[in-house]
Amino acid sequence: MNLKWGVIGAGSVAQRRAMPAINKAINAELHALMSRDEVRAKQLAETHGASKYYTSVADLISDTELDAVYISTPVYMHCEPTIEAAESGLHIMCDKPMAMDVNECQRMIDACSSNGVQLQICFLFRFHSAFQQIKGWITEGRLGRVVQARMPFMKYVPKLPSDWHIDPSKSGGGSLIDLGVHSIDLFEYLIGEVVEVSAFCNSVIHNYDVDETAMLMMRFKNGGQAVTETSFTAVGSDQILEIYGTDGSVVVFNDDGWKVKTVVDGHRQVIGSQYEDLFQLQFEHFARCVSGDEQPIVSGYDGLQNMKIVTAAYESAENKKVVFV
Incomplete structure (x- = not known):
């Protein structure tokens, strides 16, 4: 179609x-x-x-x-x-x-x-073959029970005063709601439902009216934990994603292109990953969903759940306490 x-x-x-x-x-x-x-x-x-x-x-x-x-x-x-x-x-x-x-x-x-x-x-990120492969490994139990995960998402992108991203009435927040939503969604896609959060947010470099830097800690329904760090003012690293389980681990990192390093039962392996146009993949998937050939990989419900987590995170940062989602 x-x-x-x-x-x-x-x-x-x-x-x-x-x-x-x-x-x-x-x-x-x-x-x-x-x-x-x-x-x-x-x-x-x-x-x-x-x-x-x-x-x-x-x-x-x-x-x-x-x-x-x-x-x-x-x-x-x-x-x-x-x-x-x-x-x-x-x-x-x-x-x-x-x-x-x-x-x-x-x-x-x-x-x-x-x-x-x-x-x-x-x-x-749900459409990248590397993350889909990792989801398969987790589902198959290759990593055992997921214990801990991390996904830093930092970009040095100072904002002009006129930029809507730093106007909370137009953006809803700062780096957490702009960048961190990707990390949050990928964690829910790979690991499961987030049930409680604790967050820190600040803006100490440029004093924006929104969080220029944030750190969000999440606990999942299955007992696993994860953290994502986001920033508009910090230079990002080559680490993309880290997941650690009872039987193995997987790390996605950038080294002239993404690479996936696995450690399972003591055996190490590094797999190359090619560039993929994720927008193209989602547009093509979308058409197949409309025609009834596929079920959606991501839905409005996922956006709603994501917003519940972000809302709880900002509440946590403001009130300095753990918040249940």
Whole structure:
């Protein structure tokens, strides 16, 4: 099934990642995009090969040729366009984090459910073959019982005062809600349900109104534990993911490309991992879900659960206590 896509919010991520991925996907077509500036919208449509361009959400979702929309606006503009698109019968892929709060997430899920349309969130790490392989190993019991895990996610990306990422009324938070949601989701995908959290958040370098740096500790229903560190102001390391179990461990690291190191029963192995366009993989998977050929790897419910964890984390940081999810 070939889906005709409309892109709501043709910003940096949409330009660098999403629209090129739609154009590469074997079952997708970039039909339209929306940007509030008409000159910019026209230029982007020409650059990325979109058939049409619009300057408002309402006009784009009124396009009867569309099958689905990708929402790539600032976080505070995720909820209402999702509901409007669902009510127009359009399937939706929404960027992360899903919304500003748990209530908005639930409203989005309800709208999509009642209108019979797909809702997926861009938790892209689920689509990488390395992480899917690790999930298989954990399910098979190769690592034994998972005891501890770690995923640092730090980028040195100082923000301009005008950047919506550091305006809590538009972003919902800082590095934890922007970067940490990926770590949280991958942990839930690989290890299981998070049931309690403890977090520290600060902004001591640039004094943003949001957390420029955060550390989140999680305990899972199965007894395992994990930590993720996030930052807009720290230079990241080559460590991507670490998981330690009673029978083995796995570490994903960057060394001129991702590599996966396993230690199982004393035997060490390093496996190379090729670059994969995760946006392309999700767009192709999305179309197969719409046609009924596959079940979603990620859903609106996963976005809701993710937001519950983030909300509990911020509560923990503010009140300096462990919080149950």
